[in-house]
Amino acid sequence: MTKLMAASSFATPCANAAAQPVGFLERLGGTDQRQLMALGERVAYAAQDILFKQGMPAGRCFSVVEGLVCLYRTELNSRRQITGFALPGDILEIATQGHHDVSAAAIGPALVWEIPREKFALFASHRPYVLSEIVTLMAAEIADAHDKMFSLGRRAAEEKLTVFLTSWRDRLVRLGRDVDLLPVPMSRRDIADHLGLTVETVCRTLAKLERRGVLEILPGRIRLLDSEAAAAPAFA
Secondary structure (H helix, E strand, O other), X not given: OOEOOOHHXXXXXXXXXXXXXXXXXXXXXXXXXXXXXXHXXXXXXXXXXXXXXXXXXXXXXXXXXXXXXXXXXXXXOOOEEEXXXXXXXXXXXXXXXXXXXXXXXXXXXXXXEEEEHHHHHHHHHOOHHHHHHHHHHHHHHHHHHHHHHHHHHHOOHHHHHHHXXXXXXXXXHHOOOOOOOEEOOOEHHHHHHHXXXXXXXXXXXXXXXXXXXXXXXXXXXXXXXXXOHHXXXXXX
């Protein structure tokens, strides 16, 4: 599978067990954070490993510690639709029906914190502010889903790719990553399955954007050049 860059160079090696909690876990108080982390475990996954599959019982909760995980649904015709890419600090899915609505797979080497749902539910039931954070996460998921539907349904291929790349850049900035040369660890196939395009369209459109001076494709990375085109509102 053609890669824009080697996924392993995007993630801190999973042997680094000292990685600090970010995202949802980071927002917990110090004592609560330590107690909750102790109730779960950190599990290392290799590239392309499946964390869970669509329709399976949701017996555990997952949060990315290192690396990148893609979330996707499989349609009746076996076509894959990637619904999102989870970065460190992201909770992979809030399964409210007792089963997974999506599947999850590691893009490259990844370290994921996992906890049995029963333990997490018991922990949260005694801490109202944790439940409030969960409600906030669910509201953000709904808003993000609406934005994605707008983006996929109303934009041409060039706009979809530009918005995707600027959104990806902004997410990495929030994690404190260097984005002057934007790392893009997902493959062109992954991007196509996320944006509802074909691989050929993604390759052709990236080349077109490079010829127009919007971006520059470098070995393993992309440099965004046109500040106006690259500053479009990020809905991807």
